Amino acid sequence: MTLKFLGISGSLRRHSCNTGLLRAAQQQLPAEVSLEIANLSNVPLYNADIAEKPEAVTQVFAQLEAADALVLACPEYNYSIAPALKNILDWASREPNNALLADKPVAILGAGGGMGTSRAQYHLRQVCVFLNLHPLNKPEVFANAFAGGFDAEGNLIDAKLIEMVAEQMRALAVWTERLKK
């Protein structure tokens, strides 16, 4: 088994806790699974008038194409999905036949206030329906970014949360293999 996961964080902040969750996931992968983290910092807002795909978009598209599964770190902005995450999904969804996204397994996790981005994560699950992405049901990872679980650089330092992320990565590997059959 060799599986490629692609991590996408909806926060562009240098010390983002959501990106920190993805780095934690990289440290907790099962054997023979790899995880790259996409760079969204130069991805412009989707605009159908942009005739030639920007380089930053092309790069993420190549990573999406190569990925067996996605790990979406979903910040919550005003009770919903952060725009950077929705934006790259919008870009990808315009490819013919939704080929970059359709049928891909997904794990969703997030760090935010007391509700751990659960409201945004449930909105993201709704988006997954239309995109025909297949989110893992459990385990869910709802991390509090303000309760000492992350250091000042956004690294995940809480042992319980690290184990939850590890468990989710193991479940995503099993889910990905199952969907391949």
Ligand SMILES: Cc1cc2nc3c(=O)[nH]c(=O)nc-3n(C[C@H](O)[C@H](O)[C@H](O)COP(=O)(O)O)c2cc1C
């Ligand atoms: C525009 C904006 C709206 C926010 N709205 C929410 C919210 O609805 N729920 C929540 O839990 N946190 C909210 N927050 C706080 C974020 O959870 C917090 O900034 C978090 O650290 C963002 O993730 P990051 O560390 O990965 O950047 C909001 C932050 C911003 C900038």
